[in-house]
Amino acid sequence: MRVLGVDPGLTRCGVGVVEGVAGRPLRMLGVGVIRTGADVVIGDRLVLIERGIEEWLDAHRPECVAVERVFSQHNVRTVMGTAQASAVAMLCAARRGLPVALHTPSEVKAAVTGSGRADKAQVGSMVTRLLRLDAPPRPADAADALALAICHIWRAPATNRLQQAVAAHRGTGTARPPGTARPPGTAGPTGTARTPKGRMS
Secondary structure (H helix, E strand, O other): OEEEEEEOOOOEEEEEEEEOOOOOOOEEEEEEEEEOOOOOOHHHHHHHHHHHHHHHHHHHOOOEEEEEOOOOOOOHHHHHHHHHHHHHHHHHHHHOOOOEEEEOHHHHHHHHHOOOOOOHHHHHHHHHHHOOOOOOOOOHHHHHHHHHHHHHHHHHHHHHHHHHHHHHHHHOOOOOOOOOOOOOOOEOOOOOEEOOOOOEO
């Protein structure tokens, strides 16, 4: 599996490509940062990020794109910029028909370091070790992008098995299709059984 990890941001958007499968050594194919100036209008910054991500997609042809899930912060302006860059990454992937996976920062940290509260230095150190690099990628946004790709490669098999199990369960017909009526005398949403005439039994 070849995954492009994207650590979204307006000023620095980290990108990293990792190839491999869970349980075996992984290989880094590329890492970098797409930069835009704070003095550039927002629309032009998003265009620059789009062009940068498209170049990475063209160069490495990933099978999937893993993007950091935006979470609430006190700095609303930072959240907005991150969300906008995240949307651009998802758009670029969707336009090519590539699946997009969203992972929270704590999920990525837990997958790579074993702790959902690890700091950036710990993440960078583990990424360096897992990919057998000479030094941690700089800046931290680049290391975070690689960590996202690693996280997805490791989590994908379990996620796929869960999706297959859910699909199989739905295929058995045990689940009641949306919009169908409940059989007479069965419990409603509140747990109260009703007769066909609507009176409580």
